[in-house]
Amino acid sequence: MKSYNVGIIGATGMVGQRFALLLANHPWFHVVKLAASSRSAGKTYEEAVGSRWLMAEPMPEQYKSMTVYDAAEVEKVADGLDLVFCAVDIKEKPVLIELEEAYAKCEVALISNNSALRGKPDVPMLIPEINPEHCDVIPTQRARLGTRRGFTAVKPNCSLQTYVPALHPLRDFGVTKMLACTYQAISGAGKNFTTWPEMVDNVIPYIGGEEEKSEREPMKIWGKIEGGVIVPAVTPAITTQCLRVPVTDGHMAAVFASFERKPSLDEIRARWESFIAEPQKLNLPSAPRKFLYYFDDPTYPQTKLHRSLENGMAVSIGRLREDSQYDIKFICLSHNTLRGAAGGGVEAAELLAAKGYLD
Numbered sequence: 001m002k003s004y005n006v007g008i009i010g011a012t013g014m015v016g017q018r019f020a021l022l023l024a025n026h027p028w029f030h031v032v033k034l035a036a037s038s039r040s041a042g043k044t045y046e047e048a049v050g051s052r053w054l055m056a057e058p059m060p061e062q063y064k065s066m067t068v069y070d071a072a073e074v075e076k077v078a079d080g081l082d083l084v085f086c087a088v089d090i091k092e093k094p095v096l097i098e099l100e101e102a103y104a105k106c107e108v109a110l111i112s113n114n115s116a117l118r119g120k121p122d123v124p125m126l127i128p129e130i131n132p133e134h135c136d137v138i139p140t141q142r143a144r145l146g147t148r149r150g151f152t153a154v155k156p157n158c159s160l161q162t163y164v165p166a167l168h169p170l171r172d173f174g175v176t177k178m179l180a181c182t183y184q185a186i187s188g189a190g191k192n193f194t195t196w197p198e199m200v201d202n203v204i205p206y207i208g209g210e211e212e213k214s215e216r217e218p219m220k221i222w223g224k225i226e227g228g229v230i231v232p233a234v235t236p237a238i239t240t241q242c243l244r245v246p247v248t249d250g251h252m253a254a255v256f257a258s259f260e261r262k263p264s265l266d267e268i269r270a271r272w273e274s275f276i277a278e279p280q281k282l283n284l285p286s287a288p289r290k291f292l293y294y295f296d297d298p299t300y301p302q303t304k305l306h307r308s309l310e311n312g313m314a315v316s317i318g319r320l321r322e323d324s325q326y327d328i329k330f331i332c333l334s335h336n337t338l339r340g341a342a343g344g345g346v347e348a349a350e351l352l353a354a355k356g357y358l359d
Protein backbone atom coordinates (compact mmCIF):
# COMPACT_ATOMS: atom_id res chain seq x y z
CA MET A 1 0.00 0.00 0.00
CA LYS A 2 1.33 3.44 -0.98
CA SER A 3 1.66 5.96 1.88
CA TYR A 4 2.76 9.59 1.59
CA ASN A 5 2.95 12.51 4.04
CA VAL A 6 1.08 15.45 2.60
CA GLY A 7 0.69 19.17 3.30
CA ILE A 8 -1.95 21.63 2.09
CA ILE A 9 -0.84 25.24 1.63
CA GLY A 10 -3.65 27.76 1.34
CA ALA A 11 -5.55 25.26 3.50
CA THR A 12 -7.89 27.89 4.97
CA GLY A 13 -9.33 29.02 1.60
CA MET A 14 -12.14 27.51 -0.45
CA VAL A 15 -9.97 25.22 -2.57
CA GLY A 16 -7.80 24.36 0.46
CA GLN A 17 -10.91 23.35 2.41
CA ARG A 18 -11.98 21.14 -0.47
CA PHE A 19 -8.52 19.50 -0.47
CA ALA A 20 -8.82 18.96 3.29
CA LEU A 21 -12.19 17.24 2.88
CA LEU A 22 -11.08 15.05 -0.05
CA LEU A 23 -7.92 13.97 1.77
CA ALA A 24 -9.54 13.30 5.17
CA ASN A 25 -9.77 9.54 4.54
CA HIS A 26 -7.49 9.11 1.55
CA PRO A 27 -5.96 5.62 1.25
CA TRP A 28 -2.49 6.88 0.15
CA PHE A 29 -2.18 10.53 1.25
CA HIS A 30 -2.03 11.50 4.94
CA VAL A 31 -2.34 15.20 5.74
CA VAL A 32 0.25 16.03 8.38
CA LYS A 33 0.67 19.79 7.79
CA LEU A 34 -1.63 22.69 7.00
CA ALA A 35 -0.34 26.14 6.01
CA ALA A 36 -1.76 29.50 4.95
CA SER A 37 -0.73 33.17 5.20
CA SER A 38 1.07 34.72 8.18
CA ARG A 39 -2.39 35.93 9.29
CA SER A 40 -3.40 32.34 10.07
CA ALA A 41 0.00 31.01 11.21
CA GLY A 42 0.17 29.80 14.81
CA LYS A 43 -3.62 29.41 15.14
CA THR A 44 -5.39 26.08 15.18
CA TYR A 45 -7.04 25.25 11.82
CA GLU A 46 -10.45 25.67 13.44
CA GLU A 47 -9.53 29.16 14.74
CA ALA A 48 -7.85 30.22 11.50
CA VAL A 49 -10.83 29.24 9.34
CA GLY A 50 -13.34 30.63 11.85
CA SER A 51 -16.60 31.49 10.11
CA ARG A 52 -15.01 31.01 6.63
CA TRP A 53 -15.79 27.26 6.41
CA LEU A 54 -17.60 27.10 3.04
CA MET A 55 -18.12 23.35 2.60
CA ALA A 56 -21.53 21.73 2.98
CA GLU A 57 -19.92 18.95 5.05
CA PRO A 58 -18.55 19.81 8.55
CA MET A 59 -14.81 20.35 9.12
CA PRO A 60 -13.23 16.91 9.74
CA GLU A 61 -12.28 16.46 13.41
CA GLN A 62 -8.72 15.44 12.56
CA TYR A 63 -7.83 18.95 11.34
CA LYS A 64 -9.49 21.11 14.00
CA SER A 65 -6.60 21.24 16.48
CA MET A 66 -3.75 21.13 13.93
CA THR A 67 -1.56 24.26 14.12
CA VAL A 68 -1.46 26.22 10.86
CA TYR A 69 2.03 26.98 9.49
CA ASP A 70 3.09 30.07 7.56
CA ALA A 71 3.38 28.84 3.93
CA ALA A 72 6.29 31.25 3.40
CA GLU A 73 8.41 29.26 5.90
CA VAL A 74 9.07 26.75 3.19
CA GLU A 75 11.80 24.60 4.79
CA LYS A 76 9.79 24.28 8.00
CA VAL A 77 6.61 23.26 6.16
CA ALA A 78 8.37 20.98 3.65
CA ASP A 79 10.28 19.07 6.33
CA GLY A 80 9.00 15.48 6.41
CA LEU A 81 6.58 15.92 3.50
CA ASP A 82 6.45 13.95 0.26
CA LEU A 83 3.79 16.05 -1.42
CA VAL A 84 2.18 19.49 -1.12
CA PHE A 85 -1.15 20.60 -2.57
CA CYS A 86 -1.03 24.33 -3.25
CA ALA A 87 -4.17 26.50 -3.12
CA VAL A 88 -2.70 29.81 -1.94
CA ASP A 89 -4.12 32.93 -3.52
CA ILE A 90 -1.16 35.18 -4.28
CA LYS A 91 -1.78 37.56 -7.18
CA GLU A 92 1.86 38.45 -8.00
CA LYS A 93 2.95 35.72 -10.44
CA PRO A 94 6.73 35.90 -9.76
CA VAL A 95 6.13 35.66 -5.99
CA LEU A 96 3.94 32.61 -6.47
CA ILE A 97 6.39 30.92 -8.86
CA GLU A 98 9.21 31.50 -6.38
CA LEU A 99 7.13 30.02 -3.53
CA GLU A 100 5.97 26.97 -5.51
CA GLU A 101 9.43 26.20 -6.88
CA ALA A 102 10.93 26.69 -3.41
CA TYR A 103 8.89 23.68 -2.25
CA ALA A 104 10.16 21.63 -5.20
CA LYS A 105 13.72 22.66 -4.31
CA CYS A 106 13.10 21.23 -0.82
CA GLU A 107 12.63 17.88 -2.66
CA VAL A 108 8.85 17.87 -2.30
CA ALA A 109 6.37 17.30 -5.14
CA LEU A 110 3.97 20.24 -5.43
CA ILE A 111 0.62 20.07 -7.21
CA SER A 112 -0.80 23.52 -7.82
CA ASN A 113 -4.24 24.93 -8.51
CA ASN A 114 -2.72 28.23 -9.54
CA SER A 115 -2.02 29.47 -13.04
CA ALA A 116 1.50 30.92 -12.51
CA LEU A 117 3.43 27.82 -13.65
CA ARG A 118 0.99 26.65 -16.34
CA GLY A 119 2.94 28.24 -19.20
CA LYS A 120 6.25 26.51 -18.45
CA PRO A 121 6.96 23.80 -21.03
CA ASP A 122 8.58 21.46 -18.47
CA VAL A 123 5.66 21.68 -15.99
CA PRO A 124 2.95 19.10 -16.74
CA MET A 125 -0.59 20.53 -16.74
CA LEU A 126 -2.56 17.41 -16.06
CA ILE A 127 -6.03 16.14 -16.71
CA PRO A 128 -5.14 12.53 -15.86
CA GLU A 129 -7.61 11.04 -18.35
CA ILE A 130 -6.24 13.15 -21.21
CA ASN A 131 -2.51 13.77 -21.01
CA PRO A 132 -0.96 11.35 -18.48
CA GLU A 133 2.13 11.07 -20.73
CA HIS A 134 2.99 14.70 -19.92
CA CYS A 135 4.34 13.47 -16.55
CA ASP A 136 7.38 12.48 -18.62
CA VAL A 137 8.67 16.09 -18.71
CA ILE A 138 9.41 15.95 -14.98
CA PRO A 139 13.05 14.81 -15.48
CA THR A 140 13.65 17.94 -17.63
CA GLN A 141 12.14 20.13 -14.93
CA ARG A 142 14.18 18.44 -12.21
CA ALA A 143 17.33 19.15 -14.23
CA ARG A 144 16.33 22.85 -14.50
CA LEU A 145 15.53 23.14 -10.79
CA GLY A 146 18.54 21.05 -9.72
CA THR A 147 16.36 18.65 -7.75
CA ARG A 148 16.54 14.90 -7.31
CA ARG A 149 12.94 14.29 -6.27
CA GLY A 150 11.15 17.67 -6.09
CA PHE A 151 9.04 19.03 -8.97
CA THR A 152 5.89 21.00 -9.66
CA ALA A 153 2.82 19.95 -11.61
CA VAL A 154 -0.34 21.95 -12.21
CA LYS A 155 -3.96 21.38 -13.00
CA PRO A 156 -5.58 23.50 -15.72
CA ASN A 157 -8.30 26.11 -15.40
CA CYS A 158 -11.71 24.76 -14.38
CA SER A 159 -13.66 26.23 -17.35
CA LEU A 160 -12.00 24.02 -20.00
CA GLN A 161 -12.58 20.84 -17.98
CA THR A 162 -16.06 20.83 -19.49
CA TYR A 163 -15.27 20.86 -23.23
CA VAL A 164 -11.70 19.50 -23.43
CA PRO A 165 -12.76 16.10 -21.96
CA ALA A 166 -15.71 15.95 -24.37
CA LEU A 167 -13.65 16.80 -27.45
CA HIS A 168 -10.65 14.68 -26.53
CA PRO A 169 -12.02 11.29 -27.75
CA LEU A 170 -12.90 13.00 -31.06
CA ARG A 171 -9.42 14.41 -31.73
CA ASP A 172 -8.55 11.82 -34.38
CA PHE A 173 -11.43 13.09 -36.54
CA GLY A 174 -9.29 16.24 -36.80
CA VAL A 175 -11.07 18.92 -34.72
CA THR A 176 -10.37 22.06 -36.76
CA LYS A 177 -12.23 24.71 -34.77
CA MET A 178 -14.46 25.06 -31.74
CA LEU A 179 -16.45 27.69 -29.95
CA ALA A 180 -17.54 27.45 -26.31
CA CYS A 181 -19.69 29.69 -24.14
CA THR A 182 -19.22 28.78 -20.48
CA TYR A 183 -21.71 29.42 -17.68
CA GLN A 184 -19.59 29.37 -14.54
CA ALA A 185 -20.48 28.87 -10.88
CA ILE A 186 -19.66 31.42 -8.18
CA SER A 187 -17.54 28.94 -6.19
CA GLY A 188 -15.03 29.36 -9.02
CA ALA A 189 -14.36 32.80 -7.55
CA GLY A 190 -14.06 31.33 -4.03
CA LYS A 191 -17.53 32.71 -3.18
CA ASN A 192 -21.03 31.66 -2.17
CA PHE A 193 -24.29 33.65 -2.13
CA THR A 194 -23.58 34.95 1.39
CA THR A 195 -20.19 36.32 0.44
CA TRP A 196 -21.32 37.46 -3.05
CA PRO A 197 -24.98 38.59 -2.66
CA GLU A 198 -24.79 40.61 -5.92
CA MET A 199 -24.86 37.28 -7.78
CA VAL A 200 -28.39 36.39 -6.61
CA ASP A 201 -30.72 36.73 -9.64
CA ASN A 202 -27.82 38.05 -11.73
CA VAL A 203 -25.40 37.19 -14.57
CA ILE A 204 -22.03 38.93 -14.98
CA PRO A 205 -20.63 38.64 -18.50
CA TYR A 206 -16.97 38.98 -17.50
CA ILE A 207 -14.49 36.77 -15.60
CA GLY A 208 -11.04 38.37 -15.64
CA GLY A 209 -8.47 36.37 -17.66
CA GLU A 210 -10.82 33.40 -18.09
CA GLU A 211 -11.30 33.50 -21.85
CA GLU A 212 -7.54 33.72 -22.49
CA LYS A 213 -6.92 30.68 -20.24
CA SER A 214 -9.85 28.79 -21.77
CA GLU A 215 -8.40 29.27 -25.26
CA ARG A 216 -4.67 28.86 -24.50
CA GLU A 217 -4.52 26.00 -22.00
CA PRO A 218 -6.17 23.30 -24.15
CA MET A 219 -3.31 23.71 -26.65
CA LYS A 220 -0.76 22.73 -24.00
CA ILE A 221 -2.93 19.85 -22.75
CA TRP A 222 -3.15 18.51 -26.32
CA GLY A 223 0.54 19.23 -26.93
CA LYS A 224 3.28 16.66 -27.69
CA ILE A 225 6.54 16.05 -25.87
CA GLU A 226 9.54 16.97 -28.01
CA GLY A 227 13.06 17.26 -26.62
CA GLY A 228 11.82 16.67 -23.07
CA VAL A 229 9.31 19.57 -23.05
CA ILE A 230 5.68 20.08 -24.04
CA VAL A 231 5.16 21.70 -27.46
CA PRO A 232 1.58 23.06 -27.69
CA ALA A 233 -0.84 21.75 -30.31
CA VAL A 234 -1.74 24.12 -33.15
CA THR A 235 -5.32 22.93 -33.66
CA PRO A 236 -8.19 23.37 -33.05
CA ALA A 237 -8.73 27.12 -33.33
CA ILE A 238 -10.63 27.97 -30.13
CA THR A 239 -12.82 30.92 -29.22
CA THR A 240 -14.73 31.31 -25.95
CA GLN A 241 -17.00 33.58 -23.93
CA CYS A 242 -17.11 33.01 -20.16
CA LEU A 243 -20.06 34.18 -18.06
CA ARG A 244 -20.60 34.08 -14.29
CA VAL A 245 -24.08 32.70 -13.48
CA PRO A 246 -26.02 32.39 -10.20
CA VAL A 247 -25.08 28.77 -9.44
CA THR A 248 -23.12 27.56 -6.40
CA ASP A 249 -21.06 24.76 -8.03
CA GLY A 250 -20.80 23.36 -11.57
CA HIS A 251 -19.61 24.95 -14.80
CA MET A 252 -21.68 24.34 -17.93
CA ALA A 253 -20.53 24.90 -21.52
CA ALA A 254 -22.38 25.26 -24.84
CA VAL A 255 -19.93 23.92 -27.43
CA PHE A 256 -19.74 24.03 -31.24
CA ALA A 257 -17.08 22.11 -33.20
CA SER A 258 -16.00 21.28 -36.76
CA PHE A 259 -13.81 18.43 -38.06
CA GLU A 260 -11.58 17.51 -40.98
CA ARG A 261 -13.53 14.24 -41.29
CA LYS A 262 -17.00 14.80 -39.85
CA PRO A 263 -18.07 11.81 -37.70
CA SER A 264 -21.70 10.74 -37.44
CA LEU A 265 -23.58 11.57 -34.24
CA ASP A 266 -23.69 7.84 -33.46
CA GLU A 267 -19.90 7.59 -33.80
CA ILE A 268 -19.46 10.54 -31.42
CA ARG A 269 -21.82 9.11 -28.81
CA ALA A 270 -20.06 5.74 -29.07
CA ARG A 271 -16.66 7.39 -28.52
CA TRP A 272 -17.95 9.14 -25.38
CA GLU A 273 -19.64 6.04 -23.98
CA SER A 274 -16.60 3.80 -24.45
CA PHE A 275 -13.88 6.26 -23.37
CA ILE A 276 -11.57 4.61 -20.83
CA ALA A 277 -8.24 6.18 -19.92
CA GLU A 278 -5.17 5.46 -17.81
CA PRO A 279 -6.70 6.50 -14.41
CA GLN A 280 -9.52 3.98 -14.93
CA LYS A 281 -7.04 1.26 -15.98
CA LEU A 282 -4.83 2.04 -12.98
CA ASN A 283 -7.91 2.13 -10.73
CA LEU A 284 -6.75 5.39 -9.10
CA PRO A 285 -8.68 6.05 -5.86
CA SER A 286 -10.25 9.35 -7.08
CA ALA A 287 -10.80 8.36 -10.71
CA PRO A 288 -14.44 8.08 -11.80
CA ARG A 289 -15.37 4.59 -12.95
CA LYS A 290 -16.59 6.26 -16.15
CA PHE A 291 -15.26 9.73 -17.12
CA LEU A 292 -17.84 10.79 -19.74
CA TYR A 293 -21.61 10.34 -19.52
CA TYR A 294 -23.92 11.08 -22.45
CA PHE A 295 -27.61 11.71 -21.74
CA ASP A 296 -30.31 11.38 -24.42
CA ASP A 297 -32.87 13.40 -22.41
CA PRO A 298 -32.84 16.85 -24.09
CA THR A 299 -33.23 18.56 -20.70
CA TYR A 300 -29.93 17.03 -19.47
CA PRO A 301 -27.24 17.64 -18.22
CA GLN A 302 -28.56 19.80 -15.39
CA THR A 303 -26.30 21.45 -12.85
CA LYS A 304 -28.10 20.28 -9.71
CA LEU A 305 -28.76 16.76 -11.01
CA HIS A 306 -25.40 15.93 -12.57
CA ARG A 307 -22.55 17.99 -11.09
CA SER A 308 -21.93 15.40 -8.35
CA LEU A 309 -21.90 12.38 -10.66
CA GLU A 310 -19.07 9.99 -9.65
CA ASN A 311 -18.24 12.23 -6.66
CA GLY A 312 -18.03 15.27 -8.93
CA MET A 313 -15.27 13.71 -11.07
CA ALA A 314 -17.29 12.77 -14.18
CA VAL A 315 -18.22 15.06 -17.08
CA SER A 316 -21.84 15.06 -18.27
CA ILE A 317 -22.77 15.68 -21.89
CA GLY A 318 -26.08 16.12 -23.69
CA ARG A 319 -27.99 17.69 -26.60
CA LEU A 320 -25.58 16.49 -29.31
CA ARG A 321 -26.88 17.58 -32.70
CA GLU A 322 -25.88 18.88 -36.14
CA ASP A 323 -25.31 22.62 -36.49
CA SER A 324 -25.79 24.97 -39.43
CA GLN A 325 -22.51 26.91 -38.94
CA TYR A 326 -20.26 24.25 -37.33
CA ASP A 327 -20.47 20.47 -37.82
CA ILE A 328 -21.93 19.72 -34.37
CA LYS A 329 -23.03 21.33 -31.11
CA PHE A 330 -23.58 19.95 -27.61
CA ILE A 331 -23.78 20.89 -23.92
CA CYS A 332 -21.41 19.68 -21.20
CA LEU A 333 -21.03 20.12 -17.44
CA SER A 334 -18.40 19.47 -14.79
CA HIS A 335 -17.99 20.24 -11.08
CA ASN A 336 -15.58 23.16 -10.90
CA THR A 337 -14.17 22.63 -7.40
CA LEU A 338 -14.04 18.81 -7.66
CA ARG A 339 -13.07 17.74 -11.22
CA GLY A 340 -12.04 21.33 -12.01
CA ALA A 341 -9.94 22.05 -8.91
CA ALA A 342 -9.16 19.99 -5.80
CA GLY A 343 -10.49 16.62 -7.05
CA GLY A 344 -8.51 16.94 -10.27
CA GLY A 345 -5.44 17.87 -8.23
CA VAL A 346 -5.78 14.80 -6.02
CA GLU A 347 -6.29 12.52 -9.04
CA ALA A 348 -3.20 14.06 -10.69
CA ALA A 349 -1.19 13.31 -7.54
CA GLU A 350 -2.48 9.72 -7.58
CA LEU A 351 -1.36 9.38 -11.20
CA LEU A 352 2.10 10.72 -10.31
CA ALA A 353 2.27 8.31 -7.37
CA ALA A 354 1.22 5.37 -9.55
CA LYS A 355 3.94 6.29 -12.07
CA GLY A 356 6.57 6.40 -9.29
CA TYR A 357 7.21 10.16 -9.37
CA LEU A 358 6.58 10.54 -5.61
CA ASP A 359 9.06 7.85 -4.59
Ligand SMILES: NC(=O)c1ccc[n+]([C@@H]2O[C@H](COP(=O)([O-])OP(=O)(O)OC[C@H]3O[C@@H](n4cnc5c(N)ncnc54)[C@H](OP(=O)(O)O)[C@@H]3O)[C@@H](O)[C@H]2O)c1
Binding pocket: 009, 010, 011, 012, 013, 014, 015, 016, 035, 036, 037, 038, 039, 040, 041, 071, 072, 087, 088, 089, 090, 113, 114, 115, 157, 158, 187, 188, 189, 190, 191, 336, 337, 340, 341
Ligand atom coordinates in the same frame (compact mmCIF):
# COMPACT_ATOMS: atom_id res chain seq x y z
N1 LIG B 1 -12.27 28.52 -6.22
C1 LIG B 1 -12.05 27.74 -7.27
O1 LIG B 1 -12.92 26.97 -7.74
C2 LIG B 1 -10.71 27.73 -7.93
C3 LIG B 1 -10.53 26.89 -9.01
C4 LIG B 1 -9.28 26.80 -9.60
C5 LIG B 1 -8.25 27.56 -9.12
N2 LIG B 1 -8.43 28.42 -8.08
C6 LIG B 1 -7.26 29.16 -7.62
O2 LIG B 1 -6.84 28.59 -6.39
C7 LIG B 1 -6.32 29.61 -5.53
C8 LIG B 1 -7.10 29.60 -4.23
O3 LIG B 1 -8.45 29.94 -4.52
P1 LIG B 1 -9.52 30.01 -3.35
O4 LIG B 1 -10.82 30.25 -4.02
O5 LIG B 1 -9.39 28.86 -2.42
O6 LIG B 1 -9.03 31.37 -2.57
P2 LIG B 1 -9.37 31.82 -1.08
O7 LIG B 1 -10.60 31.16 -0.58
O8 LIG B 1 -9.31 33.31 -1.08
O9 LIG B 1 -8.13 31.25 -0.21
C9 LIG B 1 -6.84 31.77 -0.36
C10 LIG B 1 -5.85 30.99 0.49
O10 LIG B 1 -4.54 31.53 0.22
C11 LIG B 1 -3.96 31.92 1.46
N3 LIG B 1 -3.08 33.06 1.23
C12 LIG B 1 -3.42 34.30 0.82
N4 LIG B 1 -2.32 35.08 0.73
C13 LIG B 1 -1.27 34.30 1.09
C14 LIG B 1 0.12 34.51 1.22
N5 LIG B 1 0.69 35.69 0.93
N6 LIG B 1 0.92 33.48 1.61
C15 LIG B 1 0.38 32.27 1.87
N7 LIG B 1 -0.95 32.01 1.79
C16 LIG B 1 -1.75 33.01 1.39
C17 LIG B 1 -5.12 32.24 2.37
O11 LIG B 1 -4.69 32.16 3.73
P3 LIG B 1 -5.36 33.05 4.91
O12 LIG B 1 -6.66 32.38 5.25
O13 LIG B 1 -4.37 32.97 5.98
O14 LIG B 1 -5.56 34.43 4.36
C18 LIG B 1 -6.08 31.11 1.99
O15 LIG B 1 -5.69 29.91 2.61
C19 LIG B 1 -6.48 30.93 -6.31
O16 LIG B 1 -5.24 31.24 -6.92
C20 LIG B 1 -7.54 30.63 -7.32
O17 LIG B 1 -7.38 31.42 -8.48
C21 LIG B 1 -9.64 28.51 -7.47
